[in-house]
Amino acid sequence: GNSVTQMEGPVTLSEEAFLTINCTYTATGYPSLFWYVQYPGEGLQLLLKATKADDKGSNKGFEATYRKETTSFHLEKGSVQVSDSAVYFCALGITGGSYIPTFGRGTSLIVHP
């Protein structure tokens, strides 16, 4: 079956620090990969996505590269801000296969001034 594993949180950083949140996956078929962000009291919002191997998704200074050889989709940002404090979810969906997405458990990010 399909699964997504994220690093445990919370991740606590100072403002302007470098961020990495690890995500690895197992999948049958050809997955598309996603990162979602959830701010307090809100729903999940799509942050970025990649639909095939070696694609790089990027948005709002965040990046993630679809690495088929390591089955990974790590989220990175060069300089975090307090406003980036949120919960981040890695997810996959199988194009042409089951239409049920698979989500990781989420990683809480706390950024201090």
Added chain:
Amino acid sequence: DAGITQSPRHKVTETGTPVTLRCHQTENHRYMYWYRQDPGHGLRLIHYSYGVKDTDKGEVSDGYSVSRSKTEDFLLTLESATSSQTSVYFCAIRGQGKDNYGYTFGSGTRLTVV
């Protein structure tokens, strides 16, 4: 915001009463999902729909039923609410087409069963 709304946003209900949550989309998408989110459990799929009157169970479907009589509406019913169903409920839709592929979530319904 992305054509998906949930109602109500907040609800408090008593144990044993039926409760219906509504998800409405304006995107005409085929796939819709209901999740619950609880601390320590992440997102758990309750039910999903792949078309009008076509629904199936997710991993935590006991105590819940759904209906989809129109493309735009997906209703989640707690037949007899229990305290274990206190949670935040999210509806989601799946985009169609190569450039629109992804899942869009509603803002959630916070349900408290007392």
